[in-house]
Amino acid sequence: MLKDRIEPIVKKFYDGVAKGTYYGRKCTECGAIEFPPHLMCNACGARQTEWVELSGHGKLLSFVAPGIQNDKPYLKAEGKYGYGAVQMDEGPIYTFVIFGAGKKRRDDINSRLKAGETIGVHPKPIQRNGWVELCFELD
Numbered sequence: 001m002l003k004d005r006i007e008p009i010v011k012k013f014y015d016g017v018a019k020g021t022y023y024g025r026k027c028t029e030c031g032a033i034e035f036p037p038h039l040m041c042n043a044c045g046a047r048q049t050e051w052v053e054l055s056g057h058g059k060l061l062s063f064v065a066p067g068i069q070n071d072k073p074y075l076k077a078e079g080k081y082g083y084g085a086v087q088m089d090e091g092p093i094y095t096f097v098i099f100g101a102g103k104k105r106r107d108d109i110n111s112r113l114k115a116g117e118t119i120g121v122h123p124k125p126i127q128r129n130g131w132v133e134l135c136f137e138l139d
């Protein structure tokens with residue numbers, strides 16, 4: 001059953017985040033890395049993947065500020081934030097909450113990205129009702 005196969009993967013990922021270790025799954029066929037980890041490879045569809053440890057560091061690809069309808073009080077309590085696409089140093093791209101800037105810096109950040117500047121990000125896991133959520137923060 002799918003649930004029985006994915007639960008240990010999700011647990012290892014979140015246990016890792018809580019300890020500052022960032023696990024992904026690397027496809028043994030094409031080498032693509034899934035982060036956060038999935039059961040199968042989304043690049044080629046292969047079923048065989050293996051655990052790899054990522055540095056946790058990445059770069060921002062885009063940045064948007066939350067609108068009034070999707071501004072989350074539990075995130076706001078941690079500081080200014082937005083949402084962004086992050087490319088990990090090892091390659092995989094995923095969307096995360098990004099701390100360290102909000103609406104006022106949105107246009108500046110996107111102008112810098114458009115000009116080709118690299119804006120690094122590192123993990124900022126936050127505690128939420130007994131579980132950890134992986135967010136990122138500007139370097």
Ligand SMILES: [Zn+2]
Binds near residue numbers: 028043
């Ligand atoms: Zn693959």
